[in-house]
């Protein structure tokens with residue numbers, strides 16, 4: 001006969017109390033649901049891992065359409081702003097069938113959001129920091145590449161300290177037609193940021209430094225800030241990642257970009273496990 005031991009109510013309540021005291025993942029009024037069947041939740045909240053990851057994959061088109069409407073409503077983008085869903089779908093198919101990348105944390109909602117934002121901003125100079133095998137850069141670069149390109153960008157820079165990853169990114173972009181303006185650089189983003197000439201219009205931060213981790217974002221942003229065009233968009237990926245949130249990794253970064261001294265507006269797109277902060281200079 002198979003036996004199962006399960007910790008009793010005393011242990012469960014003690015664990016729940018400890019979870020609450022750890023801070024920002026469990027609400028102070030959270031209760032343990034003794035009636036829920038094994039493994040099945042009776043109550044789901046927004047920051048539930050399964051809930052958010054499903055939401056971001058099954059409803060990405062509607063979510064991104066809603067973001068576009070919100071940006072229009074706040075007059076942050078022109079009323080006729082749009083992105084080509086056909087061109088986006090073609091890029092999705094290309095990256096799925098022909099690109100190689102070992103893994104990605106970009107969800108369906110995130111890649112569509114980047115594609116939409118780049119289509120609307122039509123940035124002349126794009127910079128991606130920590131692009132790994134280039135998958136994340138594809139969505140910022142996409143609207144200025146290929147047969148279906150929406151506009152001409154002057155330069156798209158993709159930077160990563162990992163030489164092997166940049167080699168992979170080069171192979172990937174070689175398959176994307178009309179991407180000659182995409183320059184892939186295997187170097188420490190800080191050095192590239194120091195010598196880059198502006199004006200940078202679209203900056204995507206995703207670098208995870210060896211010792212400082214995602215705190216690298218603020219370092220890179222401070223170097224690049226004087227080179228950002230007025231009205232430039234800075235996009236910081238991962239700001240709602242539960243692990244990073246628990247450690248307060250982005251507290252200083254978010255205080256900086258939400259300070260009206262540096263940015264006129266900053267918006268959190270809380271659409272998946274990772275989240276994205278868009279800050280407008």
Ligand SMILES: C[S@@+](CC[C@H](N)C(=O)[O-])C[C@H]1O[C@@H](n2cnc3c(N)ncnc32)[C@H](O)[C@@H]1O
Nearest residue numbers: 104105106130132160161162188189207208209
């Ligand atoms: C977590 S990965 C980003 C992956 C991305 N979110 C995706 O889904 O593909 C972070 C990247 O930052 C790069 N990185 C770390 N330190 C860096 C630095 N100083 N300059 C540029 N890139 C750096 C790493 O090599 C790594 O590829």
